[in-house]
Amino acid sequence: MRSIGRTARWSAFFRSFLVQGSWNNRTMIGGGFAFAILPVLKRLNRGDPAGLSEALQRHSEHFNAHPYLSNLALGAASRMEADEHSEEDIRRFKAAVRSPLGGVGDALVWVGWRPATVLAALLLALAGATPAFTVLFFLFAYNVGHLALRLWGFGVGLERGSRVSESIRKAALSKKADRLSGLGVFLMGGVIGSAIGRSWSIDNWPILLLAVVGGVWGLWLGSLVGQKVWRWTFLGVSGAIGLIFLVGWIG
């Protein structure tokens, strides 16, 4: 295996944040992928402009995946380039890896992590946190997960090359996605429930009625899903929500 070098690796990692920068219908994130992997290709093709040009061309082709998890493909493709896999192998790898990375990434981040962190922040706001704190909390919590996923993906890809499937399977990302979306639904119920707690004193019966019906339905649905997927989270969060509810009601 040829060495990719620390500088090229970090450079590719930072460039990966722009992977959607040239999104288009024909190549989707293909252009962004090529931009991200360029430092690696330059390093591996030092003194070989023709080789570099060929490599850059094959990585500019159509590619798509979840933007964060595309780092796994980026790492793996870098490793495969370093290991001198054939062009056909690399093309086939990218074709095969894109759908699991896309599907799992959407479920994990867009359906799981983002709503869960937004709702947790909302719950904090309802519990009395200042707007600035709420926003900062969301940005911090969301991006801890975001960066962890990007770093993990890139690292696993670099380490395992074309044999990443076992690591993806072991990470049980779909299961984590299920848990997160269950947690999200549950927090949703909590947000509605807390909203009722706070609006209890409002003298507006139609709104209150709507909030009660919505809150009960949300809590019921949320606890159902939440309990099914993650018992301890359910217990912990339900305790916290009950407390907030009481504070809102009494206070």
Next chain:
Amino acid sequence: MSIVLYRVDERLIHGQVVVGWGSQLRPDRYLVVDAAVAASEWEQELYELGVPEGTGVEFWSPEDARGMLSSWDESDLRSVLLARDLDTFLELANGGTLEGKALNVGGLHLREGREEILPYLFLDPSDRDTLRSLESEGLSISAQDLPGSPKVGLEGLLA
């Protein structure tokens, strides 16, 4: 009634197939017919990740698959049969083995020499010839990316 869908799709197992067609047809297994994937363990592992839990996936070379077609079709298991290109299907269908079956043409993407027929379908002259040959082997051919989208018959594709 046991191969519930024959589909040509360059991406083999992916969202449109598993979520789009899979949720409607509820297959028990996906049968991927592809010479290269059948010989490559790491590619198989990657495609296995794209299949929902509880659904099987098998990888076959075209030669081996030809001998299995009738038993798959008589089996109690519902299967979706996928191949990456039209030539693979012609290899399966040669001699009328798939006579009377419907062939769903899903994604064939942009490549040098191909022109756009539909947003998800690009064909070159040799693809058109293969489509005609498939029709003369008795397959009824239509393009449709997802169950809910309009179906375009062979005349529409070759026009």
